[in-house]
């Protein structure tokens with residue numbers, strides 16, 4: 370373990386999950402009215418669930434301890450064991466969940482290559498198997514908004530609606546992994562209720578860019594969410610006085626959504642600075658939200674990460690020559706400028 374040098378702050382751009390609750394958020398948590406949520410008696414959890422469902426124009430929502438659990442309870446509620454779920458090749462649900470869907474929903478994935486993690490309805494259509502025995506049954510189509518490994522790209526309503534139309538045509542649900550859905554909404558300016566209506570059911574996350582310590586929600590029709598709630602219980606995710614956590618989420622919804630625009634501006638400014646010095650490293654026009662992927666060129670990503678760690682900047686290596694930077698509420702514009710300049714210098718090939 371590296372001991373942080375006390376004289377320097379650490380600019381942590383590894384992920385937007387590294388944020389710490391602000392003093393205001395901690396106060397809201399301390400003052401939260403709570404009860405036993407398994408008995409349906411936590412008023413703060415209920416208020417959060419109602420607020421979030423209403424925000425997206427949907428009937429119901431259920432709070433889960435993590436984004437993965439929100440996705441897992443939804444896939445379990447929406448599909449049947451043995452079904453096939455279509456998703457993008459690098460989607461979180463297939464790449465980063467330790468095979469959870471194979472165990473919990475007992476589904477298999479059919480992956481389709483997208484464009485920066487975004488699915489295209491025509492390409493998905495071409496990949497679908499015939500809906501006849503003995504082909505594997507299609508269980509759902511799943512899309513990520515924004516895309517994580519796709520660099521924070523936004524599908525947007527048009528693409529989401531055409532995917533929903535295809536799902537409707539095949540009589541299957543359209544599932545959304547909205548871990549960064551608020552980033553998409555801030556970037557696109559689209560209406561939460563219209564985006565919310567494009568999915569059969571979807572998740573959102575409070576502990577990414579919104580800065581809450583814990584929590585995601587699964588959202589949809591009351592009937593689907595009731596089933597998801599039962600699966601949350603079976604998966605061990607039903608919580609008791611979770612109002613303490615829900616209060617952080619409610620605080621984040623009030624104070625940390627509009628400011629996501631700052632994170633996007635900071636990501637863009639990092640991208641511009643890097644591209645100006647190293648045009649092959651990335652195309653800043655592709656940076657739509659708070660994620661920046663950088664090709665480190667002649668220097669290895671591990672080397673750049675090590676150099677920047679010495680200088681108090683934490684970054685994630687995503688490949689031999691690939692770095693990821695994620696902006697969030699604990700890094701301000703100056704910190705992002707400093708990190709970008711240090712990164713530019715660290716990418717210089719050895720003389």
Ligand SMILES: *Cc1c(COP(=O)(O)O)cnc(C)c1O
Pocket residue numbers: 434435436437438461462513515516517546548549574576577585
């Ligand atoms: C982070 C993330 C998740 C999972 O969230 P956890 O709270 O870490 O379980 C799911 N999907 C996407 C796209 C994510 O970025």
